[in-house]
Amino acid sequence: MVSTLLRHSACILFCLLALVSIRGTSYAEPEKKAPRPNIILIMCDDMGWSDIGCYGGEVQTPHLDQMAREGLRFTQFYNNAVCWTTRASLVTGLYPRYPRPHLNLNMVTLGEVLQQAGYQTALSGKWHLGRTDSTHPVYRGFEDFYGLLDGCCNFFDPYYRDPKYKRGITGDGYRFFAKNTTRITEFPDDFYTTDAFTDHAIQQIKTYSKTDQPFFLHLCYTAPHYPLHAKPKDIAKYKGRYSAGWEALRNERHQRQLKMGLVDPRWKLPARDKESADWEQDKYPRDWQERRMEVYAAMIDCMDQNIGRLMATLKETGMDENTIVMFLSDNGPDASEPGGANPKQIPGPKEYYTTCGPSWAFPQNTPFRRFKTWMHEGGISTPFIVRWPGKIQADTLTKQPAHIIDVMPTCIDLAGTNYPETFQSRKIIPVEGKSILPILKGETRTPHESLFWELRNNQAIRQGKWKLVADRTINRWELYDLEQDRTETNNLAAQYPERVAKMKAAWQSWSEKTGLANQKHQRGKQIP
Template sequence: MISNLLRCISYAFICLIITAVAQAAEPDKSTQRPNIILIMCDDMGWSDLGCYGGEVQTPNLDQMAREGLRFTQFYNNAVCWTTRASLVTGLYPRYPRPLLTKNMVTLGEVMQQAGYQTALSGKWHLGRTDTTHPVYRGFEDYYGLLDGCCNFFDPYYQDPKYKWGITGDGHRFFAKNTTRITEFPDDFYTTDAFTDHAIEQIKGYAKSDQPFFLHLCYTAPHYPLHAKPQDIAKYKGRYAAGWEALRDERYQRQLKMGLVDPQWKLPARDPESADWEKDKYPRDWQQRRMEVYAAMIDCMDQNIGRLMATLKETGVDDNTIVLFLSDNGPDASEPGGANPKQQPGPKEYYTTCGPSWAFPQNTPFRRFKTWMHEGGISTPLIVRWPGHVTPNSLTKQPAHIIDVMPTCIELAQTNYPEKFDGHKIIPVEGKSMLPVFQGETREPHASLFWELRNNQAVRQGKWKLVADRTINRWELYDLEQDRTETNDLAAHYPERVTKMKAAWQKWAEKTGVANEKHQRGKQIP
């Protein structure tokens, strides 16, 4: 009996030793570098997601928000290519173009140098030369669209009846690495295809001990308005009350969610937006535009759900940080004009949402894509990082697209290079957001700057100076009291206006904006 007891004790002791050795061999997860997934959608409004007050069905992104952190003051550069340039370089856009040069280092290059596996799936829009193509700028694997937009069902599709919209001959440059793709299967849809490629990369990368950086860039919900019939059907009749009613509805939800301050006034209808009651276009066609737009976001959310499920299936979920944002506010343009003969939805037609629907997509802010009021430069930003980010949290700390690069650098425990590939690199201009992710208060940027097509802005603390090219005048707003920009204080604080204008001019000269062709002879007084 005693010998049996001794054998049991010995066996238990050996098991304890084996367990201890195994635990010692496991990596310390608190110091392990995380995988990074950076998801960007295209031309989506600040209020379109459920977790930002929208009615579009986005359960997967809403779950990301419940499990993570939402920013209420995250800024982009108001248009596709300038935002993407800043995101991958950590710099304000430089002029003259191209916006990606050899004296800039990209996120792909920095992460690859730090030992990360790197892939890009989706829209690039920064060039396809040997100095600007993603596979030559740090991304080991690329699949997607090198242009700004395309037909969602067939990127090489051209209908001779409709010359407007998808530029030139209609054919866009879609590629796998450097090989152009011109034929697509019957069930092709860009949002699905980009996700399929991203999932394939994750499954391969998860087999390695090496961390990965994946940049997933959807073209949804950028025009043309193309969506699957089953997704469109979910929203049939949902927008029958019109854009003004939708804006009021979203605003009330945002108030209850604590996303906006009740003291901020809801701005009047945008000057480019029609009066719903007097709108001259067929009601069913107007509703259909928004139904298809919503369906495009819905489909993207479904695909993000597939991606998140893959993280769990491959066992990398706990050590992966996922960020989601949009490149700019919604698009109000109507290339070729509004045409009710073009039916939103199927691949044979080309149409857009137009300014009237872009107006509620940005609730509660003013303006939209390309403008420097809050509606043009504000984006949702959701950050999910299990065990590191407080679930269901909000931050009102301002941050900017130039902050993504230094954030990824700190996550990867590496450094921004002074030189790369023999070239001296422009010093990074962003600041890491990691302290904000961890619930701390970050020292804010002293100034943030914007310019596009002679729309201009600078933010210093709570103050924002913004110029609208259509009225050729600087406006000053206190964003703490009035982030919806309804009370211009420029006449009350002339010295502040002068000081902020001077700061903007100095920045414009540094970045080359002041010498841009479209700027000459048209300085805002």
């Protein structure tokens, strides 16, 4: 009896040891799922493709340059050529819809999707998509908002208005600046929007670092959008830097871009834009013209300093390794001069209101043609830098085309969630962007079959290497091979009439889908 019990006990012990052995090799406990990354999406305003150092510029941007060295730069990333349409596409993953507003209830925002997925969400800076109950950021997925609900403002005092100007120094009267839904009309003496937006963003990061939830932070600078306002100490860095003029600056930037591999040496550098003056024959005071660009550079410089503060906060709070940071601009540089060029308006101080104008916008876009609101490459191309430690190969370039509508599906992938068919019982327009996560991983992504643009009857469509574009002042379609000629100097429309007809038809179909074709004021009309 005893021997039988001993045999059974030995057998049971052997089986237990075997089971432990098997579990220790073939059936190891699975690793804990990696935490979802925090997401920071930084957008600046009216900045040219070549303005920052890592895209060929002379402006001192060491922190953005470091982001590029530690991450990935896109050479063919597109926006919508103007503030509000770009912002609408960025937060919805959709092309703009007509009629306005561009943010409707049949759209869902990045803030709403990520908030529903368990992310903490905040917006710091410019919104410009409305302030009603259906368009205000705090009602569209952002738990905390601090910044500007309008398109631009005085950098030193957003509520400042000079009585000499009928419409106010910042356009249509007083600007709407707020903390959540509470309007702010008084600002301290040392206030500067770029610093204030960053202060708020930093505070949010510090708050979020004390929780276990991931966060989504959308930081939208108004720099370097007009009015040209900057701190004296930042302006001083660039005193005399632009004495050679805009044509020399464009050539200088182009040479750097060639050395960096950003542009193809086969692409011709286009002639000076028709709206840009000859530097040697320009009618305005030379010191005033130089000052415009000095202040513009100082505004970008200050923004870069603040991005450096933001990145330092990520490290200080231990959030750096699990945070993906993206940086881009909402459109190309602005060539407009509201009220006309006026040398009595001194660039820099809060009491004055001026812009860079078309002559300086010309080199800000090196090597491309045209500016903000136009559909040539200068109007719709943006720097795009993505940094994600340990996930993105450092100091890399990609020439794969992508578009701002791709940001929404990318963030959805990063958050491990899905784009909803309905939201709060509302049926939602299906997302039109495609995730760029494969590109971030170093893979080749199947590109969009077509990309589309329209603004003020400037129109464009891109299919593969081909781009069909129409300038409203010329009123005809032009065709370019962007592999051979991304600077759009050799119009091939006459050589490929069948391709032109096919691409025109695709653009027209898209314009009908988005409601553009039904708009008045010639929007969506068929250009010959």
